[in-house]
Amino acid sequence: MADIMTKEQRSKTMGAIRAQSKLENLFSKKLWNSGLRFRKNVRKLKGTPDIAIQKYKIVIFVDSCFWHGCPVHFKRPKSNQEFWDKKIARNRDRDKEVDNYYLEKGWHLKRIWEHEIRSDLEGSVERTVEFINEIKNFDRPSVIGKSL
Template structure:
């Protein structure tokens, strides 16, 4: 299907997309209600994680099926394929670079697809909570000298 907008209109529309989505807001409200305190979209951290708890070295990314090329739901646009192939391939490469950065730094990193929340919202939020709790236990174990390894 041909794009119904001119290139100028498309550019203007795309430039107005913001870092937060309604889904991310629902997720962060659910986590806040469970008692977790965190920062959203921390720009000084690599990759601008959607949720960050620096005290426990936890970063959580909620990846869109389109922009991060979900193996189940990601689809490649039919028009302007050269641009989109390059754009989406670079997004996937950047995700791998970000993951490596946090793993090398001893952080707990969790990536969830948007469809995981659409299929089972409470279950996905519970998995994030489990990751945070595990990171807390590790932080407390480090205080007493216990060597424990865990990654979300």
């Protein structure tokens, strides 16, 4: 079926979609209920991290197995393969660019695959909480030698 929009109109329309996955919402609610406070989908940060704690320079991305080309679960579409190969390759390259950006700026970065959350939600939340707490405790100023 032919598209009734031009390529530019379609790009603008698709770019305006700001959907969040149910899985991402479930994961972030569990993190919130564990006592962590953060912002979701912070547009002013590069790559629009799914979870950001700017005070501690922490960004967390939840990567879809399809859109980010999971080495375990990605299933290549049977039609329009050239398009999808380019699309997934560009997404992977963009992920690397974003990772390098944050690492060069001294941020702490965590990427979680969709399948990790699906197979072990509680474990994914626990590992993420541990990751964040290690950074928060490391960044906390020492009070050794302080008189009370």
